[in-house]
Amino acid sequence: MFARNPSRLLEAFALERNRYVYLIGGGGKTSLMFTLARVLGSAGCSVLTTTSTRIRYPGSGESDRVVVAPLDAGLIERLRVELVGRRHLTVAPSLLHEEQKLCGFASAELDALADTRVADYLLVEADGAAGRSLKTHLDHEPVLSDRADLVIVVIGVDCVGRPMSDRYVHRAELFRERLGRLPGSLITAEDIAAIVFHPEGYLKRVGRDSAVAVFLNKVGTPVTEGQARGVAEALKRRDQAHRVFAIGIGDARDAASIRGQLPNRPSEVQAWPEAQSDGPPGAA
Secondary structure (H helix, E strand, C coil): CCCCCCHHHHHHCCCCCCCEEEEEECCCHHHHHHHHHHHHHHCCCCEEEEECCEEECCCCCCCCEEEECCCCHHHHHHHHHHHHHCCEEEEECCEECCCCEEECCCHHHHHHHHHHCCCCEEEEECCCCCCCCEECCCCCCCCCCCCCCEEEEEEEHHHCCCECCCCCEECHHHHHHHHCCCCCCECCHHHHHHHHCCCCCCCCCCCCCCEEEEEEECCCCHHHHHHHHHHHHHHHHHCCCCCEEEEEEEECCEEEEEEEECCCCCHHHCCCCCCCCCCCCCCC
8 A cells, every 4th residue: 555655645744855753742653653664665765763762662564674773883884784675774772671662862863863864764753652642741851853854743533522531641630730621621622732832732842943743643434534623623723823834634554544734725725635545554
């Protein structure tokens, strides 16, 4: 599937010009990162995936090879050699064996890795949400570089209409406190938009020169598509500074389901493209 029509997903996030990409927010970041890597690889590009925090070890088929080594000249040369015969490598400085998680590089190291241009793309997961669809960030989160070309905010729309609790929100008590909501409140599209643009919310550490896109994940039915449309409209109403240049919807695991719109363009381009249905999710 990825080889048949990779262009739509690449266009959704303007990846022809955004080569140094960070993913932040709720559950689905790792899946989206690996999906982007597969699509870019199918388009003939070389890709490194990594993290500035921690990520799970790639599963079967998610990465061509995992390279665990500190950043130095030897690593860069090894990556060059590995990428001669492969399109996608996952790289990390160390591995937590018991948890099977890869540890992250420091932001300065990631900038240095990007500067080597050893691969066409560098994709970085920069946040942790314990699998929840929404997240409330602490002061030091997310772990970003000011030099990122693009930051993709990932939000699971399955939380809409659900309790504002730890089942759906990472640090739910802090989430309610920031939005002035009571325990037992249900999550609305406006709540999601409010936390994204909150002074202590998702975008607080995003560099002024970094482009921002939002990906609304877990969309696969008419109900979830309706929820995604509601969240997209709420985001556009809140985005008075036109900070978000694109909003994508779909299933992070299925490249064919992902499509985007440009929220700050004239109304005639606002319709969501239809999801593709030319094969089963994840088919090559």
